[in-house]
Amino acid sequence: xxxxxxxxxxxxxxxxxxxxxxxxxxxxxxxxxxxxxxxxxxxxxxxxxxxxxxxxxxxxxxxxxxxxxxxxxxxxxxxxxxxxxxxxxxxxxxxxxxxxxxxxxxxxxxxxxxxxxxxxxxxxxxxxxxxxxxxxxxxxxxxxxxxxxxxxxxxxxxxxxxxxxxxxxxxxxxxxxxxxxxxxxxxxxxxxxxxxxxxxxxxxxxxxxxxxxxxxxxxxxxxxxxxxxxxxxxxxxx
Amino acid sequence: xxxxxxxxxxxxxxxxxxxxxxxxxxxxxxxxxxxxxxxxxxxxxxxxxxxxxxxxxxxxxxxxxxxxxxxxxxxxxxxxxxxxxxxxxxxxxxxxxxxxxxxxxxxxxxxxxxxxxxxxxxxxxxxxxxxxxxxxxxxxxxxxxxxxxxxxxxxxxxxxxxxxxxxxxxxxxxxxxxxxxxxxxxxxxxxxxxxxxxxxxxxxxxxxxxxxxxxxxxxxxxxxxxxxxxxxxxxxxx
Numbered sequence: 511x512x513x514x515x516x517x518x519x520x521x522x523x524x525x526x527x528x529x530x531x532x533x534x535x536x537x538x539x540x541x542x543x544x545x546x547x548x549x550x551x552x553x554x555x556x557x558x559x560x561x562x563x564x565x566x567x568x569x570x571x572x573x574x575x576x577x578x579x580x581x582x583x584x585x586x587x588x589x590x591x592x593x594x595x596x597x598x599x600x601x602x603x604x605x606x607x608x609x610x611x612x613x614x615x616x617x618x619x620x621x622x623x624x625x626x627x628x629x630x631x632x633x634x635x636x637x638x639x640x641x642x643x644x645x646x647x648x649x650x651x652x653x654x655x656x657x658x659x660x661x662x663x664x665x666x667x668x669x670x671x672x673x674x675x676x677x678x679x680x681x682x683x684x685x686x687x688x689x690x691x692x693x694x695x696x697x698x699x700x701x702x703x704x705x706x707x708x709x710x711x712x713x714x715x716x717x718x719x720x721x722x723x724x725x726x727x728x729x730x731x732x733x734x735x736x737x738x739x740x741x742x743x744x745x746x747x748x
Numbered sequence: 749x750x751x752x753x754x755x756x757x758x759x760x761x762x763x764x765x766x767x768x769x770x771x772x773x774x775x776x777x778x779x780x781x782x783x784x785x786x787x788x789x790x791x792x793x794x795x796x797x798x799x800x801x802x803x804x805x806x807x808x809x810x811x812x813x814x815x816x817x818x819x820x821x822x823x824x825x826x827x828x829x830x831x832x833x834x835x836x837x838x839x840x841x842x843x844x845x846x847x848x849x850x851x852x853x854x855x856x857x858x859x860x861x862x863x864x865x866x867x868x869x870x871x872x873x874x875x876x877x878x879x880x881x882x883x884x885x886x887x888x889x890x891x892x893x894x895x896x897x898x899x900x901x902x903x904x905x906x907x908x909x910x911x912x913x914x915x916x917x918x919x920x921x922x923x924x925x926x927x928x929x930x931x932x933x934x935x936x937x938x939x940x941x942x943x944x945x946x947x948x949x950x951x952x953x954x955x956x957x958x959x960x961x962x963x964x965x966x967x968x969x970x971x972x973x974x975x976x977x978x979x980x981x982x983x984x985x986x
Contacts, residue, residue: 549803552810556794565787565835572790573821576814583811597803 523645528592536711537644538592542599543607543701543708544637544652545585549600550607551630552578555661558622567668574661581655588651602708606701613693620672624683627665628690631740634659635733636698643711643720669744684746691737695730702726761883766830774949775882776830780837781845781939781946782875782890783823787838788845789868790816793899796860805906812899819893826889840943848935852928858910862921865903866928869978872897873971874936881949881958907982922984929975933968940964 527533552575559571586596614629616622634656641652673680702709714720721729741747765771790813797809824834852867854860872894879890911918940947952958959967979985 549807549810553794553798556791556813560791565838569787569820569824572787572817575794576817579810579814582807586807600803 522642522649525645525647528645532710534592535707537648538589538594538599539602539705539707539711540640540644541585541589541592541648541652542594542596542601543603544655545582545589545596546600546603546607547633548578548582548585548655550611551575551626552582554611554622555626558616558619558626561616561619561622563619570664574664577658577661581658584651584655588648592648602705603701606697606704610693610697614690620669620679620683621686623665623669623672624686625690627662627669628687628737628740629694630662630665632691632694632733632737634662635736636729639729639732640712666744673745680746683744684741687737687741687746691734695734699730760880760887763883763885766883770948772830773945775886776827776832776837777840777943777945777949778878778882779823779827779830779886779890780832780834780839781841781943782893783820783827783834784838784841784845785871786816786820786823786893788849789813789864790820792849792860793864796854796857796864799854799857799860801857808902812902815896815899819896822889822893826886830886840946841939844935844939844942848931851931858907858917858921859924861903861907861910862924863928865900865907866925866975866978867932868900868903870929870932870971870975872900873974874967877967877970878950904982911983918984921982922979925975925979925984929972933972937968 523533528537555571555575555578559568559575562568562571589596589599614625616625637652637656641649641656644652669683673683702712710720712720713726714722761771766775793809793813793816797806797813800806800809827834827837852863854863875890875894879887879894882890907921911921940950948958950958951964952960
């Protein structure tokens with residue numbers, strides 16, 4: 511990972527920082543969001559698998575779902591190691607994550623693919639930036655979970671096939687992708703605003719750590735730009 | 749395992765029997781039914797997990813689903829070892845298994861529990877009897893898959909809690925359980941009747957192996973009786 515413009519590797523948190531209860535509860539809040547996101551993705555991917563044409567695709571998607579569940583288990587285990595109750599750590603984000611899934615229910619296999627692709631990519635970009643703010647062991651786990659991108663590769667290939675097979679699919683998917691990301695950013699902003707521990711952790715309060723509100727806004731712009739670039743490589747105008 | 753009345757352990761198939769193409773295709777047909785059943789159970793258990801109250805129960809059910817998917821993968825691998833294409837081996841039973849799931853769609857968490865409990869128990873009883881007809885390595889795998897009964901124990905405990913919490917649940921569940929088993933036996937009989945390779949394998953054609961039709965009918969009676977006994981230990985009249 512390259513250093514962020516706002517924090518050099520020297521300034522990255524160490525294990526010693528876990529002694530600070532504010533830092534520690536920020537880390538558990540962040541791991542809680544990621545854990546609940548993986549659990550919900552497991553359910554969403556199994557639904558996609560159910561819509562997949564043919565046993566081969568069903569099996570591939572189900573296998574990816576299983577890996578999301580394993581990520582969820584590993585993140586829960588890390589939360590327990592940090593002395594946190596995983597269920598309590600996830601609780602504050604349940605509504606926002608559920609709401610995102612409710613508002614972006616795919617109607618068919620292709621919409622499910624796009625949701626998996628756009629949703630996972632944008633989440634990966636976001637958490638990869640956040641990974642630098644946590645302790646080394648949590649960071650290693652986060653990067654391991656985020657680095658598991660075989661699913662994104664598979665889903666991207668399936669999307670390309672679907673677009674190549676029917677050019678009308680492209681315009682529908684471009685609109686759908688834009689909506690997925692818009693809803694994701696709305697829910698991410700709400701999550702941070704409504705979750706004190708997460709907000710204190712990510713947003714600078716003058717104590718020297720975290721991003722300024724301007725930097726947070728820039729982060730969301732980077733996420734949107736990266737999404738647009740991905741849509742363009744798929745031949746879609748986002 | 750105790751010896752069946754119709755076949756002693758001396759008469760059990762050996763690896764050498766796999767040289768016989770009729771025996772081999774019977775084994776792959778049976779493993780195909782079991783594999784597809786596990787794949788469908790994976791999807792059904794994830795749906796149950798979605799209906800489960802609370803993250804703890806959702807997580808427990810999702811973990812059981814993951815194990816069903818692992819069983820499916822192990823059975824597919826065994827089919828490949830036997831030179832069979834897993835998808836082709838599953839193909840002849842897709843309709844019957846799908847039909848059973850369509851006809852027995854649980855409306856809520858408790859119905860889902862009962863379906864998981866009755867469905868898995870009766871399938872386990874059936875396959876355990878069939879396991880003696882296959883080659884040693886396939887038998888070991890089948891017994892390993894069937895011996896993974898933590899889910900049945902968990903589901904039974906959850907059912908007992910649900911019945912204890914609301915006595916009206918008992919009469920609904922007794923009826924539901926009876927329907928589940930009736931539909932299962934119907935679909936199992938159709939599966940055997942419509943699947944030549946399976947029928948030749950399980951039902952004696954005078955060549956000295958397999959059950960007589962009378963023995964097959966007795967097997968279904970044993971399955972129904974075992975179901976009734978399980979319902980009674982739950983305090984339900986089946």
